[in-house]
Amino acid sequence: MLVRVIFMRIFPTILILFISFSIHAQKLLETPPGTLRINDSVFMDKGPVDNLMYLEFTNSVQELWSYALHDSLKSLELGNIDRSLGTHSLNENQNKEIYDRVTIAQNLELSKEVDISTYFNHPKYRYHPVIGISKDLAELFCEWRTDLVNLRWSKELKDSQNYKKIKYRLPTLKEYMLAKDYFEKNYKLLEIDERLPLKIDLKELRNQDKFILFNNSEFTSRDQNFREELITSDQANQTEEKYVFFRCICEVEK
Numbered sequence: 001m002l003v004r005v006i007f008m009r010i011f012p013t014i015l016i017l018f019i020s021f022s023i024h025a026q027k028l029l030e031t032p033p034g035t036l037r038i039n040d041s042v043f044m045d046k047g048p049v050d051n052l053m054y055l056e057f058t059n060s061v062q063e064l065w066s067y068a069l070h071d072s073l074k075s076l077e078l079g080n081i082d083r084s085l086g087t088h089s090l091n092e093n094q095n096k097e098i099y100d101r102v103t104i105a106q107n108l109e110l111s112k113e114v115d116i117s118t119y120f121n122h123p124k125y126r127y128h129p130v131i132g133i134s135k136d137l138a139e140l141f142c143e144w145r146t147d148l149v150n151l152r153w154s155k156e157l158k159d160s161q162n163y164k165k166i167k168y169r170l171p172t173l174k175e176y177m178l179a180k181d182y183f184e185k186n187y188k189l190l191e192i193d194e195r196l197p198l199k200i201d202l203k204e205l206r207n208q209d210k211f212i213l214f215n216n217s218e219f220t221s222r223d224q225n226f227r228e229e230l231i232t233s234d235q236a237n238q239t240e241e242k243y244v245f246f247r248c249i250c251e252v253e254k
Contacts, residue, residue: 032149032166032250036188036211041252044171044179047212048129048245049141050202051120054104057141061098065144073147102140105132105242114198127202129245135170135219138246142168145248164253170219171249176226183211191215195243219246 034053035043108116108131116132119125133141145168153166171179183189190210192200197214205212218226225244 032252034206035248035250036183036209038179038182041254043250043252044175044211045247045250046210047202047206048214048218048247049138050127050206051130052126054130054133054141055120057144058102060144060148061102065098065147067098070143070147073150102133102137104130108132108242110196111198119198125198127206128196128198129214129216131196131245132242133246134242135244135246138170138219141246142170142248166253167251168248169251170221170246171226173220173222173224173226175249176218176220179211180213189213214245217244219244 031037032043035045037043104116104120106116110116110119114125119128120130120132146166149168150165180189188209188211190205190208191213193215194200195214195216217228220226
């Protein structure tokens with residue numbers, strides 16, 4: 001069944017996404033939400049993608065985002081979103097397929113007190129790194145995030161000559177290493193010794209202007225992960241790297 005989706009349905013979802021980052025349109029021109037500046041056109045997430053962000057992703061692909069929408073946005077005219085987007089067809093079967101694909105794995109062991117369902121859904125862990133997903137889902141998240149941010153920027157900043165399209169992607173290993181060195185030299189590096197700190201209030205930490213690294217591996221755009229040595233052989237064999245975190249690089253069109 002095909003359902004016609006107009007922008008008035010799309011925009012509230014985009015708005016919800018950015019309310020969670022507590023950011024205004026003018027701020028968007030300076031720094032993309034949740035990131036730290038590396039140079040004039042490259043930004044990197046402060047910390048790994050958290051449960052709240054991934055939950056927004058799963059909700060969006062259930063009701064809004066699709067491969068068809070993603071493809072249509074590749075030719076989006078800047079500042080002309082209403083005419084460029086117009087109406088859009090959602091295939092419910094395709095969206096169910098995507099939603100089933102992005103669902104968190106339920107067979108992970110966290111602790112005796114916290115199971116994976118509680119970890120992903122409980123407000124207490126809303127700002128903790130999402131786990132239980134594969135690298136290809138991390139890449140899909142980057143594509144979705146690119147689309148949602150470009151939609152919001154195009155709508156909010158369509159009259160601004162400074163508006164440029166952006167792209168989110170996984171960092172390379174070299175970019176991780178350079179970012180770590182850069183933020184360490186600028187006293188913005190915050191390293192947390194625990195692999196999955198269940199007892200730490202990460203909301204407060206994420207509000208700081210710090211580059212947060214956990215004692216855990218993170219996906220890169222290549223075969224070798226950042227801090228890959230922190231994946232034990234048992235983790236790699238039993239979970240196919242389901243405990244690995246990920247964050248995004250944001251590139252602003254020059």
